[in-house]
Amino acid sequence: MTYSFETLAIHAGQEPDPRTGAVIPPIYATSTYAQDGVGGTREGYEYSRTKNPTRLALEECLTALEGGRRGFAFASGMAAEDTLLRTVCQPGDHVVIPDDAYGGTFRLFSKVAARWGLSWTAARLSDVDSVRAAMTPQTKLVWCETPTNPLLSIADIPSLAAVAHERGARLVVDNTFASPYLQQPLTLGADVIVHSTTKYLGGHSDVVGGALIVTDPGLADEIAFHQNSMGAVAGPFDSWLTLRGTKTLAVRMERHCDNAERIAAYLTGHRSVSAVLYPGLPEHPGHEVAAKQMRRFGGMISFRHAGGRDAAVRVCNNAKLFTLAESLGGIESLIEHPGQMTHASAAGSPLEVPDDLVRLSVGIEHVDDLLADLDQALS
Numbered sequence: 001m002t003y004s005f006e007t008l009a010i011h012a013g014q015e016p017d018p019r020t021g022a023v024i025p026p027i028y029a030t031s032t033y034a035q036d037g038v039g040g041t042r043e044g045y046e047y048s049r050t051k052n053p054t055r056l057a058l059e060e061c062l063t064a065l066e067g068g069r070r071g072f073a074f075a076s077g078m079a080a081e082d083t084l085l086r087t088v089c090q091p092g093d094h095v096v097i098p099d100d101a102y103g104g105t106f107r108l109f110s111k112v113a114a115r116w117g118l119s120w121t122a123a124r125l126s127d128v129d130s131v132r133a134a135m136t137p138q139t140k141l142v143w144c145e146t147p148t149n150p151l152l153s154i155a156d157i158p159s160l161a162a163v164a165h166e167r168g169a170r171l172v173v174d175n176t177f178a179s180p181y182l183q184q185p186l187t188l189g190a191d192v193i194v195h196s197t198t199k200y201l202g203g204h205s206d207v208v209g210g211a212l213i214v215t216d217p218g219l220a221d222e223i224a225f226h227q228n229s230m231g232a233v234a235g236p237f238d239s240w241l242t243l244r245g246t247k248t249l250a251v252r253m254e255r256h257c258d259n260a261e262r263i264a265a266y267l268t269g270h271r272s273v274s275a276v277l278y279p280g281l282p283e284h285p286g287h288e289v290a291a292k293q294m295r296r297f298g299g300m301i302s303f304r305h306a307g308g309r310d311a312a313v314r315v316c317n318n319a320k321l322f323t324l325a326e327s328l329g330g331i332e333s334l335i336e337h338p339g340q341m342t343h344a345s346a347a348g349s350p351l352e353v354p355d356d357l358v359r360l361s362v363g364i365e366h367v368d369d370l371l372a373d374l375d376q377a378l379s
């Protein structure tokens with residue numbers, strides 16, 4: 001029996017507890033497990049850094065939702081990324097990263113991994129030729145975000161997988177913005193999925209976490225070894241909160257998309273807005289590719305203010321229902337100025353973002369209230 005996404009989100013990895021019948025996986029707040037004689041572990045439970053039932057339930061659920069073979073849950077999205085880098089790369093290797101990568105990912109490559117001898121080149125991922133040109137014989141990973149943050153550009157996942165594989169590299173897709181409900185990159189040829197589960201998967205702005213999901217069993221074993229050796233694992237309570245959020249991912253994403261479509265249409269007609277960046281708009285340069293590989297177009301919108309930087313900052317400050325904050329993907333709507341907030345660390349780099357840009361994480365409140373708030377903030 002193969003279940004659909006909505007059913008897997010609620011049941012995958014989550015059988016009722018065999019002892020009590022508890023329908024929700026308990027928070028196994030334990031560091032260690034009693035053994036039945038020396039070496040006699042129960043189902044391999046030995047120590048919670050290595051294996052914990054609440055974390056395992058989350059890992060199995062995320063694996064099912066991405067259509068992968070094995071998943072790993074971490075203390076944060078950055079911990080997942082760091083573990084992947086150190087699993088797959090060594091000094092002298094090279095990676096291709098998006099020219100508008102998530103700021104923290106750019107910082108990990110440029111300020112941390114670079115010190116350990118890993119070089120990188122930023123490429124425009126919507127242009128497959130520029131990715132091919134950025135690759136070297138040492139390239140181990142092509143790192144993809146689609147849609148990107150904060151410019152919402154779209155990369156063609158099957159084409160990038162082909163380019164990476166041509167040269168013996170692996171394609172990593174950070175699927176945080178789309179979530180597995182809207183896009184399943186492993187089924188399109190990607191080798192590794194990265195998530196900040198802090199965002200749509202958790203969905204309630206109450207937990208920080210990350211995940212890796214893969215199909216290749218050899219790579220899975222190497223990641224398992226590094227997850228245990230480096231130890232940046234998701235704790236049982238964080239795993240439980242993330243699982244609780246994941247159960248409603250499908251219904252939340254539908255409402256995020258409904259609201260974002262209405263807001264993108266409103267902004268498109270507004271005289272203070274010089275550009276709306278939303279892949280659901282037919283005039284978006286990535287619209288056709290997005291329509292092929294995504295179910296819908298997501299809840300993130302960026303727009304450029306015709307009045308420049310100060311006007312963009314004023315909109316962020318004037319919004320009342322949209323909370324001025326970093327992060328994204330929760331039930332509540334957020335607004336921010338990427339140039340001075342999430343992407344401040346990219347200033348002066350090839351990843352610098354326009355200073356008249358405003359980014360919205362559209363929540364699941366009533367859309368009329370959201371539209372009214374934007375209307376007053378823009379006037």
Ligand SMILES: *Cc1c(COP(=O)(O)O)cnc(C)c1O
Nearest residue numbers: 076077078102104176196198209
């Ligand atoms: C937030 C985010 C990350 C980092 O995840 P944390 O959970 O904050 O460590 C990575 N990629 C994207 C696209 C993100 O939005």
